[in-house]
Amino acid sequence: MTARLYVSAQEVAERAGVSRSAVSRTFTPGASVSPETRRRVMEAADALGYQVNHLARGLMRNESGIVCLIVSEVATPYRSALLSILTQKLQNAGKVAMLVNTDRSDGSVDRALKQAIRYRADASIIMSGLPDKSITQLCLKNGQRLVLINRDDDQPGPLRINLDDHEAASRVVTAFVRAGCRRLAFANSQAGTPSLMAREHGFVHAARRLGLDVVVERYGWTGYEAGQVLAQRLLTHQDRPDAVFCATDLLACGFMDTARRQFSLSIPDQLCVAGFDDIEQAAWTSYDLTTFAQPVEAIATEAVRWLEDRSLHEERRIQLHADLVWRGSIRGG
Amino acid sequence: MTARLYVSAQEVAERAGVSRSAVSRTFTPGASVSPETRRRVMEAADALGYQVNHLARGLMRNESGIVCLIVSEVATPYRSALLSILTQKLQNAGKVAMLVNTDRSDGSVDRALKQAIRYRADASIIMSGLPDKSITQLCLKNGQRLVLINRDDDQPGPLRINLDDHEAASRVVTAFVRAGCRRLAFANSQAGTPSLMAREHGFVHAARRLGLDVVVERYGWTGYEAGQVLAQRLLTHQDRPDAVFCATDLLACGFMDTARRQFSLSIPDQLCVAGFDDIEQAAWTSYDLTTFAQPVEAIATEAVRWLEDRSLHEERRIQLHADLVWRGSIRGG
């Protein structure tokens, strides 16, 4: 606090007996500097503990190296998995992640994006919520790149990564029917996000095509407790379903637990269950849940590749495939 | 890309017919500016979509507003929970979180800290790994504040937040003994971090004091699979334990699952189990695990409070209490 903080390129230059531009060049990949000068600079820098000031560098270059990750419910298994892999890949690409936590309140995502602009983030990756169009326009106008993961289709934004939720859901129907199930149910949250609704519609439509009816129940937000409540509701139906597709693994876990404890149902003998996301817990032996794997690796790879490739300015839409991970919660297989 | 990016205070000033200092003052809390000037500036700023450049502001103020969160295994339930609450509280305090993912490799934390220095983070919060002392010195010398959460005690760093792991572990012994258990076991990972070891030692010592012996097994890193392996090893012991304290809830989940499926043991009738962290899954009915709650809320509160209070320069050590959350995995209660 008392003395001046941090050591500057100036001080390194003085100690090394060179100009400050020489120091700058030493730390700029691809700049022309003689081996001898570089050596002396590095020596002085190490001795002084010099680190380039990225605030100043970003100011000059108009490129901060910051990528803003906008996400809600970080502590949720799927979200944290995606977050983890994204930050890793960003780091490998020489970027740094700025994490902004949003909530369900109005304007939460907008505030996050403004924060991203203030820090002159090179890009923002939106993993939850939907920004106001005026704000996304502001970002784009300012040259900030935007990636939308599993967001609404009609949102503007250069890169949009989505899954084939609809088609995936129809594959579950096939699996259920093949297992001999006839009374199908869909357990959804009331969040009503596009990907959740796509799963619901895909499931219902595919079932109808086979002449089967589907009981749909929606409750709460996508979590374990909601799954418990949904089980209560669906399993007390007069014509109890023998197969349930849960919009999310977290829902499925809650569903299975109450199905077993409270209704003494054996899975998959009396009830087949499928989920979506392939969170870690889905593989736990207590659940052994057949589910669709979010291609988190591919999502992160695509996002980062697009960010690195400065030539890709145009809008782009990527649809990734969700693999069906077959486990023990559906008969047969 | 073509035109100049972002709008500057200069442009806002011109449009509002004031000087750029007036604009700056308008966006500086507590600066003296007349209501009329403020109004005109705000109007122009809104029209132009102006956002203060925090890179430049940080450069001037020597205060970036960035707090660097250094953490490994982000996707783990306890870690992501802590991360989530920390980012939220930081945001409420007007800070922004920079997330740096570390791995187990040497120097990983050091690289993260250097990144923090480069972005002139106001502080770094270390949640995993241990930095080299030379690097922490560098941080401190540079005026960067350091918070260590559940890290080694003899590490330097202004604020160190720890739990009473040792004492907590002894409370489990009491609970086990009260439940009539005599053959105690401790299931640990081989990570050997201080908090993990403190739990082990606390457990073993408390048991010895009561004349009970403890079988200790260590395997892998702190995860579900490790818990499965530990169950294999401990439950095939000739003198099978009737109570197991798992160093972590994640271990406990794996342990319970194999104990039940593979050894057909009923919990808590034939085997009592306790864990640590109180992750969300511990409350799921499949586990219903008695465990210690990581006071994540308190940890985050203390960390952020200390960061906000600029007067607190001295070293500080905070020891927080881990509450025992009583559930069904131990008899009695």
Add this chain to the structure above:
DNA sequence: TTGTAAGCGTTATCAG
């Protein structure tokens, strides 16, 4: 290859 000098967008100081 090197040094000099200008400029990035702010904020702080200091007259008015």
Add this chain to the structure above:
DNA sequence: CTGATAACGCTTACAA
């Protein structure tokens, strides 16, 4: 309360 001016630490023409 306001406006000019000088930093902040860096990069990058430009000239040597």
